[in-house]
Amino acid sequence: MYVGHFAAGLLIIAKAPTVKPLPILMGVGLLDIVNGLAVMTGIDHVTPNLASGPYLYFDLTFIDWDHSLLMAILLSVFWGALFFRDARLALLAGVASFSHFLLDLPLHNSDLALYPHAERHLGGGLWASLGIGAWLLEGAFSALLVAGAWRLAARRRVSLAWPAAFLAVLFIQLSPWLSPTKFIASLPEPYTHLLLGLVITLGFIAPGVILTILVANAERRGRQSIAEHGIATLAESKQSVQ
Numbered sequence: 001m002y003v004g005h006f007a008a009g010l011l012i013i014a015k016a017p018t019v020k021p022l023p024i025l026m027g028v029g030l031l032d033i034v035n036g037l038a039v040m041t042g043i044d045h046v047t048p049n050l051a052s053g054p055y056l057y058f059d060l061t062f063i064d065w066d067h068s069l070l071m072a073i074l075l076s077v078f079w080g081a082l083f084f085r086d087a088r089l090a091l092l093a094g095v096a097s098f099s100h101f102l103l104d105l106p107l108h109n110s111d112l113a114l115y116p117h118a119e120r121h122l123g124g125g126l127w128a129s130l131g132i133g134a135w136l137l138e139g140a141f142s143a144l145l146v147a148g149a150w151r152l153a154a155r156r157r158v159s160l161a162w163p164a165a166f167l168a169v170l171f172i173q174l175s176p177w178l179s180p181t182k183f184i185a186s187l188p189e190p191y192t193h194l195l196l197g198l199v200i201t202l203g204f205i206a207p208g209v210i211l212t213i214l215v216a217n218a219e220r221r222g223r224q225s226i227a228e229h230g231i232a233t234l235a236e237s238k239q240s241v242q
């Protein structure tokens, strides 16, 4: 899953708008940020396979040090612990990080081990079985989460139009036709795994930062709007969204 992770982050922020957005929006991608680094350094193994799914074009042959159940738990606890000064932020950052594993579960093609080097692997395999349908399903699922976040934010006069538009761009960009990983899968080694790892890591860090800026701007405009129009209009808008 790709855009769905960011959509989950938006929903968490909309439910807890007073927490800092960056630890949440980086948290939802943490497992893949680590995955990209592990692919580049050869800790993880990926194999080009054009039939693997709608937009990845790689089999995730060995990704146990970031995408096993045990490592997802440990990395999420570690990520949350970084923000120990703010207990609520620490908890939500950990939840955001672990949500990555839960959302990957139905899509991945049985490549999610229980623990590093475990025999037992998890993953519903929708990528391989549904193909383009899995990409569409991810889009519909993400739209639902964004709609939920949008509704919650609108109650505080915060418009998530720009964050939502940005997620739509991410969704189209990692489509079966525009995905950069199709080209990367055709390269010779070592460029294949080096470039794929780089694209995965940057593909979560850069959008995480951009989305954080867009959310912060939306919050600022919301506060301005309340300051200008007063509490009465806020009460009206609350009624209108209910």
Ligand SMILES: [Zn+2]
Residues within 6 Å of the ligand: 001, 031, 032, 067, 100, 104
């Ligand atoms: Zn992942």
